[in-house]
Amino acid sequence: RSDIIAFGEPGAFQWSGRIEADYSDTVLRQLYAYKSASSTPLPYSYLGYSVLIIKSKTRDFNDRSYIFVASAPRASNGLGEIRFYIKRFVSTNNFGYDTLQSIFQLNNTNHSIPFILTGEQIGSYFGHTMTAGDLNGDGYTDLVVSAPFYYSKKPSHGGAVYIYYGLNGKYSNDRRQVLFESPIHSRFGFAIACIPDLNKDGIDDLAISAPGEKDDIHTGSVYIYLGSRTSQLTKYTQKIVPSQLLINSKQTTIINDFGFSLATQSP
Secondary structure, eight states: OHHHHHHHHOOHHHHHEEEEEEEEEETTTOOEEBBOSOOOOOOOOOBBBBEEOOOOTOOHHOSSSSSEEEEEEHHHHHHHHHHHOOOOEEEEETTEEEEEEEEEEETSSSSEEEEEEEETTTTTTTTEEEEEEOOSSSSSSSSEEEEEEEEEETTTEEEEEEOOOTTTBBGGGGGGGEOOOOOOOOOOSSSEEEESTTTSSOOOOOEOTTTSSETEEEEEEEEEEOSSSSSSOOSSSSOOHHHHTTTOOOOOOOOOBBBBSSSOOOO
């Protein structure tokens, strides 16, 4: 079995960014590195700000079992992008090497273009954080992307989280859900994490933080959403705030930015 590690390099090539993946054998004796060289975004796009490796259970995308996902939160004139890559073997002049190449799709005029998901609001930092899991129990991996600086006055929203429900290893706006929960300046989605089945129903669940949301004298909250086989994610089932954690404590510490980062147990 080979282990895979992906690295984001958002400062490479005048901040255009790059993603690099390393393959190793079972005892980490040797690393095989290859880099994404095709369809690089414009300078200051920050490609690789967040990276994911998704295992394609159906081996889609030209029969490649791993999909490499990288965000570029300043690409597309500040809207942000999510780009997808697969490992390919390239042979030139009797010399071959592995590389990461963009996944392409046909547009309306049957031209091949890179497969990209694009954000909705300039400066929202679409792609700030990503996570993945099966949130509807259909056997396909769902992609979750945050935009913590999304802003709306009416209604009041401070951050957004986009869920792209996977189908045959592919993602599109047609199978997308957007979560808004916290008021302005909350940074809802600053950290996100798929949780391996909190309520033992066989479906992954989701935690989303809003470290800027006010809670009495503290700031920060974490929302818990339970996955469902019958519908998209509905209202959160639990909201964790600092005052709850200190209710039986004699400490007078003021907690700020609660939920700045999240971690779950590895499967």
